[in-house]
Amino acid sequence: MNTQDTICAIATAQGGAIGVIRISGKDAIAITDRIFTPVGKHPLPLSERKAYTMAFGHIRQDDGEIIDEVLIGLFKSPHSYTGEDCVEISCHGSSFILQQVMQLLIRKGCRAAGPGEFTQRAFLNGKMDLSQAEAVADLIASSSAATHRMAMNQMRGGFSRELSALRERLLHLTSLMELELDFSDHEELEFADRSELETIAGDIEKVISGLVHSFSVGNVLKNGIPVAIVGETNAGKSTLLNTLLNEEKAIVSDIHGTTRDVIEDTVNLSGITFRFIDTAGIRDTHDTIENMGIARSFHKMEQAEIVLWVVDNTCAEAQIRQLSPRILPLCSNKQLIILLNKSDQVSAVPTKLSGLPENTVTLSISAKEKTGIQELQNLLVKTASVPELTSSDLIVTNVRHYEALSLALEDIHRVQNGLQTHLSGDFISQDLRECLFHLAEIVGGEITADEVLGNIFMKFCIGK
Incomplete structure (x- = not known):
């Protein structure tokens, strides 16, 4: 990237009522003056205006046709985000208008900015150090x-x-x-x-x-507390993921072994981000691809802080007895929550589930009917070990x-x-x-x- 160029970019998301185009560089003000006609009793060109002022007027094509009515903010070096002369054009959010203005600026001498180039110039011009520059991306992505x-x-x-x-x-x-x-x-x-x-x-x-x-x-605060959803095939893991995310993220089918890979997504519950990880159903199979998915299930279980073991409530004791030797050793230092799913299909919950760690929590739910989901969400928030942070x-x-x-x-x-x-x-x-x-x-x-x-x-x- 040539840091001597004057750069421009659309700085707002598509679809809003207002769109902002940012321009930075030694010719930012002069180039904008070529396309901007101020409106008012005593219209002054941008080059004669004071910094930190707004100007109202029109952006015009080369033939004089008005593209849009705009407000222009003026920032002069070195007191700007990039440390260079900067201009911000606020126009209507139409993608057609924004592209017309961008094309006009490029014809007049600007170059389209690369990803992060405004913040890179701020770093190179001493407005911030590298860790502060990286924090800008984290601030944009904060959830x-x-x-x-x-x-x-x-x-x-x-x-x-x-x-x-x-x-x-x-x-x-x-x-x-x-x-x-x-x-x-x-x-x-x-x-x-x-x-x-x-x-x-x-x-x-x-x-x-x-x-x-x-x-x-x-890492937990930034990427979410990892929560592994594990269990046998057709226990309802993918249905639970879809219910927690409130969208059809995973394919749900009565066919055993539908989920063969790891599916992840995040949800914010009471200000805490959880990263739910739907895994392949655990069973004995000769399918090579499915076995690879099951191996990933155990790997994700090791990485998780919370494990949701989804059990088919119609045969709960048998499933727990069968999978306990494979799941429990990986949950010794994690919060294990056993979800007795399909509660709508049974009249009573098993009264005794033996051989489980002391901190194991058991909850009866129906992922399909969405019963017990609020209780599960409350339990996750209560279980999450997230420290209270201050600004310092x-x-x-x-x-x-x-x-x-x-x-x-x-x-x-x-x-x-x-x-x-x-x-x-x-x-x-x-x-x-x-x-x-x-x-x-x-x-x-x-x-x-x-x-x-x-x-x-x-x-x-x-x-x-």
Whole structure:
């Protein structure tokens, strides 16, 4: 991407009453002036207007024909989202109008922006660091109060400030080590004893370790609490998924083995996102493809935090007895909920289900008739182990950040080990530099590879 180009993009979703086109670059105002005719008693061209003002007027074709009546917002460098001159054209949301304006802007000298290019320019122009830029995508994708709070905190620089404080302490520790190396021939000089260095390293390790361990919580909040729906074939797993999602997501059939692969989707219940995973029915079969699906069922069960074991209530005790040896060992550290499905087909619920873990909850439902579903949803919300977050809580949700922090944690562990074993200062200093490098990767301080930036920003929406 040529960062010297003036770029434009439709920044709003299709179908709304209002559509917004964003323009950014050194010629943004001049190009817009070529297509915009202001309306008013004393109409001024955009180039003569003050920043942060709105102008009303017409967008016209080359022959003078009016395309639309618009409002134009004016933002001048460096005080704009991208740090460049920016213009936002608010017109009617017709896709025809938006495309006409876009084509006109391109003919006048703009280039259509690539995915995430506006935010990429904000990063390159120093308006935000890399972690803040990535938080923009998380904010757009936020689907709950928790994910919104985490993204806003990161975008406002909460995570960056914590990393900056860490880097300052690391630099202090590194400087002490470097000074000892520089004056190693002067034994009478002591810049810090090893116990002080160990204390500083320990404090740094505690903070990095806390951020690394927060990823498990962040991943759940961002992607949803994984809930595996398991059981025998034709127990009603796919019907339950469709009922929970309130749509026909999975094929439902009386034929055994209909579901052969994993089907996933998310639902927000009381502000908590759950990721429901419908799995292949567990049974003995010679079908190679179905066996592959069953293997994936057990794999998803291992990854889940909550397991919904759907049992056909007309033969509940037999199914539980048959599958217990295969399911229960995988649920020792999970919340197991046994759903006695097809309750509309039986007159009574079995009174005793033996051999189950103590924390097992049993609930009678009918996925087809949607009875007991509200109770199940309430139980899921009650069971979900989601911490209450405040705007100041720092939770790692980005895999790239987690990997960099994990490497930094390994580095600081080596530093601690080196200090305790009286390792040579030059080796400890090298580990400290590695730790600094991995922390800098998160905010973009050491990022120079175009491939890395491209992979991050290509995931953005056009116009952001």
